Amino acid sequence: MTMATASIEQTASGTIMLSASGVSKRFGSTRALVDAALEVRSGEVHGLLGANGAGKSTLSRIVSGHIARDAGEMSYAGSPFAIRSTRDALRAGIALVAQETSLAPEMSVLENIFLPELGRAGRLSYGALRKRAHAILSRLGRDHALPLDAEVRRLSAAQKQLVEIAKALALDASLVIFDEPTASLSPSEVDRLFDIMARLRDDGRGLIFVSHRLEEVFAITDRVTILREGTTVARNLETAQLSQSDIIRHMVGRELDAIYGNREAVRATPSGEIVFEVENLAARPEVRNVSFSVRRGEVLGLGGLVGAGRSEAVEAIFGLRPRDAGTIRIDGKAVDPRTPADAIALGIGLVAEDRRAQNIVPDLTVRENLLLAHIGRHKGFGLGYGQRSRKVTDLLGKLGLPADRLDSNLLNFSGGMQQKVIIARWLLVEPTILILDEPTKGVDIGTRSSIYAILRDIAAEGVAVIVISSDFEELLGVCERVVVVSDGLSIANLPTSVLNEEKLTLLAAPRTSTERNVSLLRSLSAEFGATAFWALVDGDELICLGAASADGAPEIGLAAGEAATGAETAIARAVTEKSEGFVTEPETGLQTLLVPMRNKRGHDLGWIGLTLAAGKAVPDPRDIVERVIARTDAEETTGPNR
Amino acid sequence: MTTSTSPLAGGLGRIAKSLEVRMLGLALVLAVALSLLSPYFLTQNNIFNILDQSVVIGIVAVGMTFVILTGGIDLSVGSVAGLTGIVLGLALQQMPIPLAIGAAVLAGGGIGLVSGVLVAVFGLAPFVVTLGMMAIARSLAYIFSGQTAISAIPYDLSNIVYTVVLGIPANVLFLLALYALAWAYLTYTKGGRTIYAVGSNKEAARAAGLNVLLYSILPYVISGALAAVAITFSIAQILSADPLAGNQMELDAIAAVVIGGASLYGGRGSIIGTLIGVLIMVMIRNGLNLMGVSPFWQGTAIGSIIILALLAERLVNWRSAR
The missing domain is CATH 3.40.50.300 (P-loop containing nucleotide triphosphate hydrolases)
Known part of the structure; x- marks a missing residue:
């Protein structure tokens, strides 16, 4: 995953916005929090980590006023934490961007962004709101990503999340909690979210990032606090100094290999x-x-x-x-x-x-x-x-x-x-x-x-x-x-x-090209009475993504979905040489042409192979190459999706 | 682990029980209050009165409990009672009593079957289906009866009410037996537990291989059939079948089930809770009558007590959730 925008800058040690210690919370007989502590500074992304049930969500819901703590010292912006409801929290500038959004699905994006203001007395100026919405979104670098008049229920998960963030900014929230924000996002959407988070941090806001995806924690956070069974077991660790196994050791108290x-x-x-x-x-x-x-x-x-x-x-x-x-x-x-x-x-x-x-x-x-x-x-x-x-x-x-x-x-x-x-x-x-x-x-x-x-x-x-x-x-x-x-x-x-x-x-990456390539294989094999295949070639290893054989065409020892080293196939020499022309195998006389497929950016999409029986007249390799190019130039396939 | 442990002793049981216990508490408080207000309230005569008045609504409430447990509702029970009462009245002219009762029960079950199929197979909303059935059944009751009550009911029918067995009137005995049977069914049988599972999470029930279709339909059949049984006891008492009978009975039945702690979303509730709910409703009405309160005020009193009871329950739940 590339996250250039989320490069870790040295923490500009801002002022302490939120501090909590000894926080406990009980639900019935379950002790959700026993002795939790957390400190968030302005201008940082603070990771709140822990295995499931460690109390991350409970702690963030306490901070955002959704639930009240049973005990514990907390202060916010220099004074004792006196937040009793989400309304208090919003007024104090604390917003929660949760997994399940709190948006009104039947209302427009614009109305949702300013939902807390719609209840105020007086006439609403939609024109003014629209301007403010544009200002907020362009501050996030996402001005054109949201149709302001669309109904929220028609938006994608990522767009809904963006509405939530814009809503937090409309209230000028200075502490924003992101609770598992990436769970339903695609990798490119995650990159965009991290870009937004980096901007919010650079504005001097404090961000809490609740997650158990380690790669993302490394990509975006400055410091982390780790909870285990309701207790803070490590606090304010600098992300830059940590390795994955450090974090996992804190989270589970044992090494990863064993699992x-x-x-x-x-x-x-x-x-x-x-x-x-x-x-x-x-x-x-x-x-x-x-x-x-x-x-x-x-x-x-x-x-x-x-x-x-x-x-x-x-x-x-x-x-x-x-x-x-x-x-x-x-x-x-x-x-x-x-x-x-x-x-x-x-x-x-x-x-x-x-x-x-x-x-x-x-x-x-x-x-x-x-x-x-x-x-x-x-x-x-x-x-x-x-x-x-x-x-x-x-x-x-x-x-x-x-x-x-x-x-x-x-x-x-x-x-x-x-x-x-x-x-x-x-x-x-x-x-x-x-x-x-x-x-x-x-x-x-x-x-x-x-x-x-x-x-x-x-x-x-x-x-x-x-x-x-x-x-x-x-x-x-x-x-x-x-x-x-x-x-x-x-x-x-x-x-x-x-x-x-x-x-x-x-292998798992969805390939829009699969059906087109397979039809190319079919037409090639039928035309030349040959075996045609599509394979990823990695050094000496082949992974076959598709194959087609005409009647009486030679066996090459490689079927769709199989993996083999070149030597295990019947076309070992062709795989070794990867020549631009047909290669004849020394013992069987099979004649094989391998043509690389590349997209416009030069990403390897695998090779198309054509194997003819011994002694059969071979077509001009350049014709085949052109047909492969005509096939692949038409569109770019998506890269490995991870 | 002992397999003889009843599921009622379990977590669900504990929730339901604690709720039942609270509602039982409410019932006792009411009883004490009413006995202070009226010296007649706690007499043996009046206690039998209360039980007697509980029979009709109590029988209907059993069917309603089954339906509500699956997450449905049956608004048609009052009208079905009216219609099957007419069916009984007409059938009694033609055939012996047991067969006539059988015909009425069959008619009630048949109407329930239609509702159940519309809900479970075609996925229509129970509220709408049974609302429609409510209008149809009432209209048919008028048509079949020729808009007048049938009063030529053989006197022998009243035996099912007034025969005394072991010192208890037959109708009260029937009510208690029905509750015991329904409780055992819901607690100890595959069908009973499937009804709970369907109401609690239909998807999971289907994925676990339970017969969701059958046990989504069956409660409506039971509800319709029991509406017929209920009206039979009522007709046996007044020896007249009125097409208007059972009017608003569905509301009393739903109220009793809800007071008894069932969730209208399904999956939660108990037959014992429903019995307590029925008793609470009947006691209030009986007490108000004894005190000579105008019947026009009784609706206000009963409605307020229902709402207050549920409000108190909700407040208790909130406190324990925080």
């Missing part, structure tokens, strides 16, 4: 026979053509970017959305689950992506949430909890959940524990195929490692496990094989041993 457990052990697990196959699955518009298969005892990753169609694909498999095409086979037999109940009866379990919306039933107890899938499968009239009591006891031990808390409300638990309960819900009904969609989303690092351990255990018991994740490090750490999905197409199927984060990123 994936023994990767080699994962590799060594012998894989059983194929139990679950999905072929040419389509559920338009999100899922266009997805195929994969899983073996007994295997952990398969479905990798890709958010919005690539992975969740939609598994929902289509599970009967949560209609399928347009495709075959699903379990143990070689074609099946047709139309509803989740069908899928469950076939032995499939799904831990859906959105925990709160798709998994948790808030009014039922932990026990009943745990036994929910059991109730779905249970044939009798009663509850039949007795049948599962042993398994429940077993699972509780594994989860580290005390049995006496089975009757409390699941929402009172941390995200990690909630997730473990949901996973356990499926383990109780003993699925043969378990699909987990983003199983560690919103889960703290400590709990993650125990979820990984659970996944390994399940696989070791012979369950076929499918993990969807946008976190490539996680996929590489947990899975034996990864199927990459991009733009609704499964484009690669590779063992993790040949993958790394960079390669996955490369």
Whole structure:
């Protein structure tokens, strides 16, 4: 990620705007804050870090007047902190830019920016407001990014956030809290947000940046304060002096390496026979053509970017959305689950992506949430909890959940524990195929490692496990094989041993060129009775993104989605030489031409290859090169999206 | 872990219970206040009076609880009671009592089935569907009855009210049995827990493989059928089927369920809470009658107590949330 605008300048040690120490806050029986401290100076971006449930949001909500503290010394702008409501906070110049925005969706951008002023007596001058809005936005360098008359509900997440920031500036807020502001932004939008934040800082405002994305913390903050379990464990550390492992050590109190457990052990697990196959699955518009298969005892990753169609694909498999095409086979037999109940009866379990919306039933107890899938499968009239009591006891031990808390409300638990309960819900009904969609989303690092351990255990018991994740490090750490999905197409199927984060990123990047390139391959192969392929070439390694073969065309030892070294293919010499003309292989006589594709900025888009059988008359290489250029010059593909 | 632990002993149970306990407290405070205001209030006779007056509204409130637990509402129960009363009255001319009652209950259940299907299958808003059904049922009641009450009701029907079993009138016994049955169903069966799950988070219930469709429809069927049962007890008492019967009964039933702690968003509430809600409503009305308060003032009194009870509940919740 390039963040030139967010370069870290030496902290101009401004005056202390906000200081807090010994802050505590209790929600019912939960101690959200125990002994929190925070100090924010003017002209700095102050990172407030911590694992989930560490109390970051609680502390920022206290500062912004949303909730009141139970105890603690706080001062703001040199006098004791006397803020009792959000209105007080706004009047004092403290604004919160939250994940879920507090905008009025049916009103215009302009009205939202000046929402706090609309309630004042007297006539509004929209002309004057418009001028002020333009002034504010141009101060942010975003004058043309917002249509002032548009309804807010039509805006993108990034634009809504910009409205929130403009609203804070309309009140001349001097302390602005950004609570996980980048969660729903694309990388370029994040860059723009950081540009705005840098401008606000340079104006002499104080900014609090609440996040657990370390890269972003390094990109924008000047100092950080770290919370762990409601207590400040490190305060006012200079970001420039920190490394990622320093921060993680403070956050979790342990080293990072440990969390994936023994990767080699994962590799060594012998894989059983194929139990679950999905072929040419389509559920338009999100899922266009997805195929994969899983073996007994295997952990398969479905990798890709958010919005690539992975969740939609598994929902289509599970009967949560209609399928347009495709075959699903379990143990070689074609099946047709139309509803989740069908899928469950076939032995499939799904831990859906959105925990709160798709998994948790808030009014039922932990026990009943745990036994929910059991109730779905249970044939009798009663509850039949007795049948599962042993398994429940077993699972509780594994989860580290005390049995006496089975009757409390699941929402009172941390995200990690909630997730473990949901996973356990499926383990109780003993699925043969378990699909987990983003199983560690919103889960703290400590709990993650125990979820990984659970996944390994399940696989070791012979369950076929499918993990969807946008976190490539996680996929590489947990899975034996990864199927990459991009733009609704499964484009690669590779063992993790040949993958790394960079390669996955490369494969997962949505390519608007995919369909055009594949049609080029088809026409080339048909025209010359040849095999045509499209591959990324990295030194001696090839990753094939697409291939087409005419009848009787030669085998080159490389299929779409596969990775191989040049030597493993039938066109080793051509890969080594990368010559401008056709290269003839010494033993087989295959004749291969490799043509590089580059976009206008010179970014490598991979190579187009054309292999003809031995002795066949070859076309003029320049013709082929021109056709490839004609194909690629038309548009720039997006680069790796990370 | 003991699997015999009732889910009611659990967290939900605790919430519901604490709420039930508070409402039970309110009921007791009311009882004490009313007995101070009227010496007749706490007599055995009057207590049976209160229970007797609870029967009709209490039966309807059970169905309403089922519907509200799924996040729906049934505005048609009053009109369905009116219509099925007429069905019963007409059927009694043709067939023996049990069959006639069966016909009325079937008619009520059938109307509920239509509402349930419109809500669950076609995704229409329960408020609108049952509002429409309310108008249809009332209009049919007038048409079938020829706009007059049917008073040729066989006297034997009154046996279902006045037969005394174990010292308790049959209608009160039926009410208590119905509540016990409904409580057991909602607490200890797959269907009951599914109704809670559907109301609490339909998406999650579907994803867990629960039969969301069936248990979204069933409550409306139960509600319609129980409206018919309720009006049967009412007709058995007055030996007349009036097309106007059951007017505004839905409001009393909803009020009782809400006083009993159920959330109109679904997923939260209990049958015992509803029983307490019914008793509170009936006690107030009974007490006011004993004190000779004008019936025109009773609406104000009952409405105020409903609002104050919920307001107090909300204030308590706010304090514990802060």
